[in-house]
Amino acid sequence: ETGVTQTPRHLVMGMTNKKSLKCEQHLGHNAMYWYKQSAKKPLELMFVYSLEERVENNSVPSRFSPECPNSSHLFLHLHTLQPEDSALYLCASSQEGGITEAFFGQGTRLTVV
Amino acid sequence: GIQVEQSPPDLILQEGANSTLRCNFSDSVNNLQWFHQNPWGQLINLFYIPSGTKQNGRLSATTVATERYSLLYISSSQTTDSGVYFCAVAGSGGGADGLTFGKGTHLIIQP
Numbered sequence: 001e002t003g004v005t006q007t008p009r010h011l012v013m014g015m016t017n018k019k020s021l022k023c024e025q026h027l028g029h030n031a032m033y034w035y036k037q038s039a040k041k042p043l044e045l046m047f048v049y050s051l052e053e054r055v056e057n058n059s060v061p062s063r064f065s066p067e068c069p070n071s072s073h074l075f076l077h078l079h080t081l082q083p084e085d086s087a088l089y090l091c092a093s094s095q096e097g098g099i100t101e102a103f104f105g106q107g108t109r110l111t112v113v
Numbered sequence: 114g115i116q117v118e119q120s121p122p123d124l125i126l127q128e129g130a131n132s133t134l135r136c137n138f139s140d141s142v143n144n145l146q147w148f149h150q151n152p153w154g155q156l157i158n159l160f161y162i163p164s165g166t167k168q169n170g171r172l173s174a175t176t177v178a179t180e181r182y183s184l185l186y187i188s189s190s191q192t193t194d195s196g197v198y199f200c201a202v203a204g205s206g207g208g209a210d211g212l213t214f215g216k217g218t219h220l221i222i223q224p
Contacts, residue, residue, distance in 0.1 A: 033211050037154070043199070045211040056211065088154045092212075101146065101161035102201075102212055107154040 006105035021076040023091030032074040037088040081112045115140045119215035134185040136200030144203035190222045
């Protein structure tokens with residue numbers, strides 16, 4: 001398998017649930033990212049990992065918790081979300097932390113009920 | 114942070130027409146990419162073009178970094194070209210900046 005893959009593709013969760021989004025890249029990159037795309041808003045950068053260390057957290061609420069166990073895998077742990085957190089969550093990877101071409105996964109469409 | 118503005122926000126064309134999408138950015142960039150978002154939400158890479166001109170079939174792009182803008186040209190449009198086109202940039206500060214996206218151009222190609 002090549003490129004960037006995300007699972008699951010769709011997720012419906014209640015506000016009291018805990019779930020995790022998974023991202024895996026097969027491009028040999030050393031930086032990975034989480035983005036959020038809400039309706040009628042630009043894509044927003046949430047988290048950046050470079051060489052498995054978090055280098056940026058754009059004031060994201062603590063109910064979103066990222067984890068990067070190695071350079072190929074990235075998780076986004078979700079707990080006690082709100083309905084306004086419903087969005088498309090996109091994972092991306094690149095080499096050398098953002099100054100080369102980035103590639104995106106297919107996204108996880110999250111609905112919080 | 115760096116600002117990205119795309120124009121026009123919406124564009125409706127007949128099949129076969131040509132179109133030009135514009136991206137203005139507010140500061141020097143190390144990375145500029147054009148994406149097409151398909152109906153399922155995936156971002157498809159069109160061009161990685163921090164400067165210069167590239168062509169891929171009916172699509173071409175030009176970035177004039179000194180004047181802080183990029184243009185995406187689509188010639189002989191097809192209905193499958195419909196969708197949202199995003200410009201995204203990363204600043205020249207180096208490191209893991211991630212991409213800053215514009216709001217996109219929603220293109221509709223009518224048969």
